[in-house]
Amino acid sequence: MRIVILGSGRGSNARAILQAQRAGRLGRGEVVQIFSDQPDAGILQLGAEFGVSAAHLDASPFKTKLEGEGEARYIKAIQACAPDVVVLAGFMRVIKPGFLDAFAGKIINLHPSLLPSFPGLDGIGQAWRRGAKITGCTVHHVTAEVDGGPIIDQAAVRVEAEDTLETLTAKVHAAEHALLPAVLARLSET
Numbered sequence: 001m002r003i004v005i006l007g008s009g010r011g012s013n014a015r016a017i018l019q020a021q022r023a024g025r026l027g028r029g030e031v032v033q034i035f036s037d038q039p040d041a042g043i044l045q046l047g048a049e050f051g052v053s054a055a056h057l058d059a060s061p062f063k064t065k066l067e068g069e070g071e072a073r074y075i076k077a078i079q080a081c082a083p084d085v086v087v088l089a090g091f092m093r094v095i096k097p098g099f100l101d102a103f104a105g106k107i108i109n110l111h112p113s114l115l116p117s118f119p120g121l122d123g124i125g126q127a128w129r130r131g132a133k134i135t136g137c138t139v140h141h142v143t144a145e146v147d148g149g150p151i152i153d154q155a156a157v158r159v160e161a162e163d164t165l166e167t168l169t170a171k172v173h174a175a176e177h178a179l180l181p182a183v184l185a186r187l188s189e190t
């Protein structure tokens, strides 16, 4: 199962996937390419560390969505990778129908809340400010509705009385690092 990862940030979830692959815990999954829309994103440093191709890919002209010329560049570059799965691991852009159609049924996203609660930006902070007692993370299929596609799996995190936003954030990230590779391993066996 050929996996392409898209990310905009530090890449801790991409790292979790690559570590799972290295440890033989990714089933038939193999990361073949990492792309980032941010030229200095930490996720790109994983390429050299894990021996995987990693590149910045210009997503302009828009800042918060993937559409127009940027979308066309992404479709062409990802099609060349012949992926079975495209993983959005902290890729902070709204995906539009052109990209969805090009990889129909193959795009999955990781979100740091128990969807359908707290979609959109800062899922952990939203749950924290609302006083949620249970939050967590979700892996779901990507559709045109932001954070609204069918759920593949979730992991719950209890918010304890002694938690701060920082400790809760660390717990949700740890849950993500376990959930996403496990989902990919399972998908690779089906």
Ligand code: GAR
Pocket: 007, 008, 009, 010, 011, 012, 013, 014, 043, 089, 090, 091, 092, 110, 111, 112, 120, 121, 122, 123, 173, 176
């Ligand atoms: C993750 O917490 C992921 O759930 C979130 O970005 C972070 C990326 O971290 N994604 C979203 O909020 C998407 N709506 P990472 O770069 O360390 O993997």
